[in-house]
Amino acid sequence: MPASPTSAAPTAADSDFDTEPRQRRARRKEARPGELLDAALQLFVEKGFASTRVEEVAARAGVSKGTLFLYFPSKEELFKAVVRENIAGRFTEWNEELQQFSGDSAELLRYCMHSWWERIGMSAASGITKLVMSEAGMFPEIAAFYQQEVITPGHDLLRRVLQRGIDRGEFRPMPLEYAVYSLIAPMIFLLMWKHSMAPCCPASEQIDPIGFIDNQVDLLLRGMQTNTPSPFPP
The missing domain is CATH 1.10.357 (Tetracycline Repressor; domain 2)
Known part of the structure; x- marks a missing residue:
């Protein structure tokens, strides 16, 4: 009896199709610290330290505030990372x-x-x-x-x-x-x-x-x- 479409084994093409988005997601995760530092630098220069909010930095980098705090526990630590990087x-x-x-x-x-x-x-x-x-x-x-x-x-x-x-x-x-x-x-x-x-x-x-x-x-x-x-x- 032929296999139904839902039970068919994945082909090489299917495997490639599934792997590529995962690789892209992995690259995106690794790139986030650099994107956050770039966004933070822009906002610190535009608005100053006091007026820059971490929510704005995360939004400009295209991530959530929670993601930002995974890498930088505070705005002060984010600023220090910007200075060290640049x-x-x-x-x-x-x-x-x-x-x-x-x-x-x-x-x-x-x-x-x-x-x-x-x-x-x-x-x-x-x-x-x-x-x-x-x-x-x-x-x-x-x-x-x-x-x-x-x-x-x-x-x-x-x-x-x-x-x-x-x-x-x-x-x-x-x-x-x-x-x-x-x-x-x-x-x-x-x-x-x-x-x-x-x-x-x-x-x-x-x-x-x-x-x-x-x-x-x-x-x-x-x-x-x-x-x-x-x-x-x-």
């Missing part, structure tokens, strides 16, 4: 590049600032700095985390660049703790400009980021080269 995680590669750089320290300094703009300043993560500066007083835990994961490693890296120049006789002696801020200040200005005044200014008044960075490097280097008398003892 900024703090870069320091490993930057430190490796510093270790391998063979040019002079002026070239290295220019490379560092260009690289920072290309990898952070031109990305959505550039808005995180403005968020932290605006809301640090309301969320001291977030400020402390950003200090530990971004500011301190960034200062350490720049201090190594400057010390390299001093050790090689390319830069004059200087108080490094203040010199580091001289490098960071124009970059913070550039970020704040990008996320505040730039959208409101006519094209004729826009700042070219690379031109601005090159000018800042030139000004800084002319104050650090060894042919300039130093007021600080070796």
Whole structure:
């Protein structure tokens, strides 16, 4: 007696048809943390930390709030993951590049600032700095985390660049703790400009980021080269 349609054994084609959706679902599940981080980054930059709700992040990522909490138990932990993914995680590669750089320290300094703009300043993560500066007083835990994961490693890296120049006789002696801020200040200005005044200014008044960075490097280097008398003892 022939088998009825309901009792027929699955064919290879049927098996493939059944497996493909399951594979797609599995890939989708694995992709969710990255999608959530992308959605969170967009919303944190658009609305700030205080005004962003986890429900909005989940909705933008296309998942439920419960799914978000499977990966990130709180909005604070979600924010920390965003910072690690987009900024703090870069320091490993930057430190490796510093270790391998063979040019002079002026070239290295220019490379560092260009690289920072290309990898952070031109990305959505550039808005995180403005968020932290605006809301640090309301969320001291977030400020402390950003200090530990971004500011301190960034200062350490720049201090190594400057010390390299001093050790090689390319830069004059200087108080490094203040010199580091001289490098960071124009970059913070550039970020704040990008996320505040730039959208409101006519094209004729826009700042070219690379031109601005090159000018800042030139000004800084002319104050650090060894042919300039130093007021600080070796």
